[in-house]
Amino acid sequence: MPxxxxxxxxxxxxxxxQSGQGDRVATGRVASVMGVSPSTATAMIKSLASSGLVVxxxxxxxxxxxxxxxxxxxxxxxxxxxxLFLVKVLGVDWAWVHDEAENLEHAISARVLEKIDEFLxxxxxxxxxxxxxxVMGQIAAPELTSLKACDSGNSVRIARxxxxxxxxxxxxxxxxxxPGITVSIEDRDPVADTVTLRPDGGDPVTLGTAAVDKxxxxxxxxxxx
Numbered sequence: 001m002p003x004x005x006x007x008x009x010x011x012x013x014x015x016x017x018q019s020g021q022g023d024r025v026a027t028g029r030v031a032s033v034m035g036v037s038p039s040t041a042t043a044m045i046k047s048l049a050s051s052g053l054v055v056x057x058x059x060x061x062x063x064x065x066x067x068x069x070x071x072x073x074x075x076x077x078x079x080x081x082x083x084l085f086l087v088k089v090l091g092v093d094w095a096w097v098h099d100e101a102e103n104l105e106h107a108i109s110a111r112v113l114e115k116i117d118e119f120l121x122x123x124x125x126x127x128x129x130x131x132x133x134x135v136m137g138q139i140a141a142p143e144l145t146s147l148k149a150c151d152s153g154n155s156v157r158i159a160r161x162x163x164x165x166x167x168x169x170x171x172x173x174x175x176x177x178x179p180g181i182t183v184s185i186e187d188r189d190p191v192a193d194t195v196t197l198r199p200d201g202g203d204p205v206t207l208g209t210a211a212v213d214k215x216x217x218x219x220x221x222x223x224x225x
Contacts, residue, residue: 014072024061129160
């Protein structure tokens with residue numbers, strides 16, 4: 001069994017590759033994401049390479065192998081199912097559930113995880129809108145757009161929150177900006193660099209464009225289970 005440290009590195013490498021910055025992840029980026037020194041990150045990456053989980057090219061970057069990607073999807077499946085279980089069944093605050101799942105994802109057995117999946121009726125998305133990989137490693141890829149790119153006057157449905165910082169999530173929850181909610185883009189102020197939104201049935205909320213860029217949306221005609 002891979003250690004929790006190995007699983008964390010592999011998971012974050014996968015997320016970095018999926019962030020749109022390219023397949024190769026720089027060693028410095030890995031060190032920053034993992035909160036370690038570059039030398040520590042390099043040593044771990046070399047160990048992952050010797051285990052066949054990544055391909056490491058000095059001064060070029062790191063890419064996951066097929067085996068590394070399978071492990072990453074397995075860890076993400078555990079993490080996201082645990083998050084949903086903690087929120088829906090135990091009532092853990094969705095803004096703070098990420099850290100709890102970070103710990104539990106390494107300890108839960110495959111047998112218990114499948115029982116959770118069955119109990120939750122095989123969900124496709126976690127509480128923040130992140131897709132849950134299937135047991136076969138398949139992952140939903142709905143077509144989403146950053147709210148930052150939407151024009152004034154449009155109405156869209158919030159589908160996914162990219163930033164899972166607890167304070168950011170608490171702010172969104174207080175203002176009714178959670179996955180599944182329809183919002184109208186009322187105004188864009190290029191000078192102030194802000195966007196004013198009105199959630200369905202709620203009051204207007206003004207956010208900076210850096211914040212709305214972390215909110216992924218889809219058309220109101222699109223429905224997801």
